[in-house]
Amino acid sequence: MPRHDRVAPFLFVALLAQTLWFVDRIFCLNALRFGVLGTARIARRIVADMQSVDAIQVVGIASRDPARARWYADQYGIAQAFDSYDAMLASDRIDAVYIPLPPSLHHDWALAAADAGKHLIVEKPVAMTLAEAQAIDQRCRDRGRQWLDATAWLHHLRTDRIRQVIDAGELGRVQHISVACSFFEPFQSDDHRLKPELGGGCLLDLGWYAYGMARWAAGRLPVAIQSIGRQDRDIWFRTSSLLDFGDDLTATVNCAYDTATRKWFEIAGDQASIVCDDFTRPWPSKPARFWIHDRAGSVKSETFDGNQEARMLATFADLVSNATAATAMNQQALDTQQILQTIADGIAS
Numbered sequence: 001m002p003r004h005d006r007v008a009p010f011l012f013v014a015l016l017a018q019t020l021w022f023v024d025r026i027f028c029l030n031a032l033r034f035g036v037l038g039t040a041r042i043a044r045r046i047v048a049d050m051q052s053v054d055a056i057q058v059v060g061i062a063s064r065d066p067a068r069a070r071w072y073a074d075q076y077g078i079a080q081a082f083d084s085y086d087a088m089l090a091s092d093r094i095d096a097v098y099i100p101l102p103p104s105l106h107h108d109w110a111l112a113a114a115d116a117g118k119h120l121i122v123e124k125p126v127a128m129t130l131a132e133a134q135a136i137d138q139r140c141r142d143r144g145r146q147w148l149d150a151t152a153w154l155h156h157l158r159t160d161r162i163r164q165v166i167d168a169g170e171l172g173r174v175q176h177i178s179v180a181c182s183f184f185e186p187f188q189s190d191d192h193r194l195k196p197e198l199g200g201g202c203l204l205d206l207g208w209y210a211y212g213m214a215r216w217a218a219g220r221l222p223v224a225i226q227s228i229g230r231q232d233r234d235i236w237f238r239t240s241s242l243l244d245f246g247d248d249l250t251a252t253v254n255c256a257y258d259t260a261t262r263k264w265f266e267i268a269g270d271q272a273s274i275v276c277d278d279f280t281r282p283w284p285s286k287p288a289r290f291w292i293h294d295r296a297g298s299v300k301s302e303t304f305d306g307n308q309e310a311r312m313l314a315t316f317a318d319l320v321s322n323a324t325a326a327t328a329m330n331q332q333a334l335d336t337q338q339i340l341q342t343i344a345d346g347i348a349s
């Protein structure tokens with residue numbers, strides 16, 4: 001056989017593979033097709049982050065108000081505007097939904113999404129109660145759908161590095177965790193954070209980060225919690241808690257709407273402590289960072305690039321494409337919800 005006859009089939013296959021690769025890149029054939037429920041403020045940022053992830057395509061947005069959905073779609077380059085949340089869930093052009101609704105609506109819409117065969121990313125807090133969060137988890141498992149809470153700091157490269165520092169024993173034996181998250185009064189008019197019926201209050205909002213951070217650092221649920229709190233306008237404006245994780249590990253956690261913006265933690269070991277002053281989201285225009293203070297007083301710092309939201313979204317797309325549940329992340333979310341529930345029940349009684 002002449003040489004070119006032998007080479008031709010290989011050239012053809014290579015050309016075909018390259019063409020398919022280009023078609024896939026241009027038309028995003030394998031991308032996870034996302035729809036967004038509601039026109040939340042946070043969705044503007046997350047939609048932009050979704051649009052930066054190759055494995056994701058934002059194909060629709062739904063609103064209670066069709067004109068608002070249309071405006072939002074035009075403004076943010078989203079192909080389809082849906083006139084209602086139900087219409088979007090009924091669409092077979094949507095594989096997954098992002099749910100940035102007020103907390104009291106997360107449970108019902110997450111169940112509806114899973115029932116409609118959608119994978120889902122639900123904003124924090126996952127739900128109002130542990131029972132609701134567990135129901136979402138169970139329903140997704142029953143329907144073979146993946147879910148994740150949008151707690152982006154857990155996905156930052158910095159967070160992986162902090163875990164490494166702890167696991168490598170650089171802090172020695174970890175004894176105490178301190179966390180504080182706050183900002184001074186929700187300022188948007190009509191903010192769901194100020195409305196008890198929509199799940200308002202600092203405990204579900206900022207407590208999700210603060211108590212969740214303590215659970216993440218400890219790697220388990222506390223065995224006992226003591227809390228005090230202050231309410232204003234029927235919602236939590238401040239809670240402060242002492243958590244006992246057993247085995248001589250404790251934490252103090254504060255979340256509030258009555259102090260200026262704070263988002264810091266310290267994990268203290270018997271050899272050194274690690275301090276981070278912006279763990280929920282890096283301060284604007286600054287690289288993500290932390291400091292390790294050792295017992296001799298020397299300090300070293302590390303900084304990190306990277307977009308935690310984009311990394312979270314890429315992780316989710318990967319989980320869906322591999323049909324793998326986010327088991328550890330889901331457990332972190334359920335445990336966080338359990339801690340918040342215990343605190344709310346404990347202070348209220």
Ligand SMILES: NC(=O)C1=CN([C@@H]2O[C@H](COP(=O)(O)OP(=O)(O)OC[C@H]3O[C@@H](n4cnc5c(N)ncnc54)[C@H](OP(=O)(O)O)[C@@H]3O)[C@@H](O)[C@H]2O)C=CC1
Pocket residue numbers: 037038039040041042043062063064065068069099100101102103105123124125150151152191192198205
């Ligand atoms: N991960 C993060 O960094 C952040 C997370 N969040 C979380 O995201 C969620 C949304 O917060 P945020 O962006 O402030 O929300 P917004 O108040 O800006 O928007 C919520 C959207 O929900 C829809 N909605 C449906 N029913 C109601 C209702 N009864 N009242 C009000 N809105 C309703 C509305 O869309 P429409 O009318 O178009 O249907 C509205 O635009 C919360 O769970 C919050 O905790 C918030 C900020 C940052």
Ligand SMILES: O=C1CO[C@H](CO)[C@@H](O)[C@@H]1O
Pocket residue numbers: 124183205206280
């Ligand atoms: O999740 C969020 C990010 O942080 C904000 C405060 O700075 C919260 O209010 C919001 O709900």
